[in-house]
Structures are given as structure tokens and as C-alpha cells.
Amino acid sequence: MKLLTLFKHIREKSPYAFFLFVLLNTLLTGCESQVTVTPTSTTFKVEKMESIKAREQLVEDSIERQGLQDEDVIEALGNVPRHLFVPDNMVDKAYEDRPLPIGYGQTISQPSLVAWMTELLELEPGDKVLEIGTGSGYQAAILAELGYVDVYSIEIVPELYGRSSNLLGQLGYENVQVKQGDGYFGWEEYAPFDAIIVTAAPDHLPSPLAEQLDEGGTIVIPIGPPGFYQTLWKFVKQDGELIAYNMGSVMFVPFTGAGASEHQEQEPTPE
Structure with missing residues (x-):
């Protein structure tokens, strides 16, 4: 040989x-x-048994905390190695069910919340999903791990864009496209989208996102003032109109870019 x-x-x-x-x-x-x-996706996916056990415990805790029911989402949560998406000094906390700082004023979201928001999208095979706020890349990885959707993700911070896009590529996720830019304006080139998920909180629903949502599609987005609890909204487009559902209180980092400076639109009235 x-x-x-x-x-x-x-x-x-x-x-x-x-x-x-x-x-x-x-x-x-x-x-x-x-x-x-x-480095290959294989070398990146070689992990210690302790990590696998920690993820199994995280899945159990998330099912109990959020009442997860979608088996595909639950499996994705168990498969994605969260410790690869956090800073080196946070690896020992990677499988705790809480947000962690990733630099540049941003965080990686609480895993159970990531899974629940993914479940709220009610995704189907062949759907196109737009994510606003790639951040660490963890939410995009959960979506990609489902295996039957195409993911388009936008990150405004250049350093986070570079880090997350490289990691997602190294992990072998071929159904994810990431670009650097202001997510307020969506990604018109690939619109319309069957689902849109927003991982930072503006004080209103950006109109470009509503316009780029396909009929029957869903937007999951936190809306509210920075530094306080926000409301997690689920919007469903029916006959060209958005039906709003109040899903409860959450706390996300504030939206940056255009969404941080425009305040003309008001929080919706729930149905």
C-alpha cells in the first residue's frame, strides 16, 4: 500500500x-x-464520551423545560456539538442550559430555547429558512442538522461571520449559506422564505422580513426594548396578512444595524 x-x-x-x-x-x-x-468534518466530530453524555442530559433537560415534541429537533439538539461553538474558556459550560458570551456583545442562546424556537417554525422537507443573526453558528447548525431544509443565515459582525461560516463548513453542513450583512433587510436574492427565525431583538418587526415571508410561512422573533425582557412572537402569513401569536417572555441581545435605530412600528396585537 x-x-x-x-x-x-x-x-x-x-x-x-x-x-x-x-x-x-x-x-x-x-x-x-x-x-x-x-482538518475535516470527521476530525471535528471526534468527541469525548463525557461530551456525548452531557448532550444527552441537555436533551433530557430541554424536553422537560420546554416540552419539546418534534423528534427531529430533539435529535438535532443531541447531535450538534455545542462545545465547538463556544469560546475556549467556556467549553466546560457548553452543555449547561443557559446563554453564554461569545464576544462582540453577543451570546450563544440557551439550547432549550434554540430547540423550542426551531420547533415553533414547524418546518417541512424542502423548506427554505432565513436566520437573522448567525452569531456562533449554533442555531444554524441545529437547523442544518435536521437534514431536510436549506438554511440562509446573515451575521452583521464580520468577526463572528468569519468564525461561524468557517466552523459550519468544517462540520460538513452543505445546506447552509452564510453572509455578512445587516439582517434587517433580509436576503432578497433567495426570497421568499418558508420560515424566518430572528435571534436578536428589534423593537418592531422589520418590514423587509414580513415581505420576504412566503404565504403560509412562519416568523419567530423576539420584539422589545434592549436590556429588558422581550416578547417572543410567532407570525404566520395567511392571505397576505400576518397573524400574531404571543409565545411569552424572553431576553435576547438587542438588534443592531438598521433595526436598532428605527422605532416607527409598534409591537403587534396578539390573536
Whole structure:
């Protein structure tokens, strides 16, 4: 078996053994190995049993806390390695059911809330989903992990865009597109969307998002003042009109960009 073929075989079977093999080859030859080690989705998905157990416990806690019922969402919550989406100094807290800071004034949302908001979208195979506020990329990963929707995500902070888009690619999520920009204006190029999920709180529903929602589609969005509890709204478009449902109180980081400076629209009246 040729050396390169052997390297590929070992890497596919066991990434840990692959790195040991590269090290051994270097020691034996007395020089640097000529094989380039490129991170793959496989190496990123190799995790300790403690992490898997922690995710299983997180799923159980989330089902109990939010009353999750969608089996696909529950499975996605258990599959996505949240510890890869948090800063290094927060890894030990990755599977606690609470938001965590990720820098630039932003947070990664509470896992049970991420799952519940995903469930509220009532997604079906073939749906196009727009996410406003990629942040760490965790919500986009949960959506992509479902396996039957196409995800379009927008992040306004350049550094977070770069980090999250790279990680989602390294994890092998091919059904996600991420761009850097102001999510207030949506993503007209790919509109209309079957579902829109917003992970930061404006003080009103951005009209471009309402316009880019397809008939029968759903928007899940927190609306309210910054620094206080907001209301989580679920909008469903019927006959061109948005029917609003009050889903309760939440707390999200404030919307930035255009949504942070326009205050002309009022919070909706629930149906």
C-alpha cells in the first residue's frame, strides 16, 4: 500500500491514530512529514464520551423545560456539538442550559430555547429558512442538522461571520449559506422564505422580513426594548396578512444595524 493511500485509510478509520501515525513517521524519518494534515468534518466530530453524555442530559433537560415534541429537533439538539461553538474558556459550560458570551456583545442562546424556537417554525422537507443573526453558528447548525431544509443565515459582525461560516463548513453542513450583512433587510436574492427565525431583538418587526415571508410561512422573533425582557412572537402569513401569536417572555441581545435605530412600528396585537 502506498504511503499516501495508507495515510488516507488510517485517517478515515481513526483520526487519533492518523495523527499518531504522522508523528511516528516524522520520528522515524528524522524530518518533517510531507503529508499535509487538513482538518475535516470527521476530525471535528471526534468527541469525548463525557461530551456525548452531557448532550444527552441537555436533551433530557430541554424536553422537560420546554416540552419539546418534534423528534427531529430533539435529535438535532443531541447531535450538534455545542462545545465547538463556544469560546475556549467556556467549553466546560457548553452543555449547561443557559446563554453564554461569545464576544462582540453577543451570546450563544440557551439550547432549550434554540430547540423550542426551531420547533415553533414547524418546518417541512424542502423548506427554505432565513436566520437573522448567525452569531456562533449554533442555531444554524441545529437547523442544518435536521437534514431536510436549506438554511440562509446573515451575521452583521464580520468577526463572528468569519468564525461561524468557517466552523459550519468544517462540520460538513452543505445546506447552509452564510453572509455578512445587516439582517434587517433580509436576503432578497433567495426570497421568499418558508420560515424566518430572528435571534436578536428589534423593537418592531422589520418590514423587509414580513415581505420576504412566503404565504403560509412562519416568523419567530423576539420584539422589545434592549436590556429588558422581550416578547417572543410567532407570525404566520395567511392571505397576505400576518397573524400574531404571543409565545411569552424572553431576553435576547438587542438588534443592531438598521433595526436598532428605527422605532416607527409598534409591537403587534396578539390573536
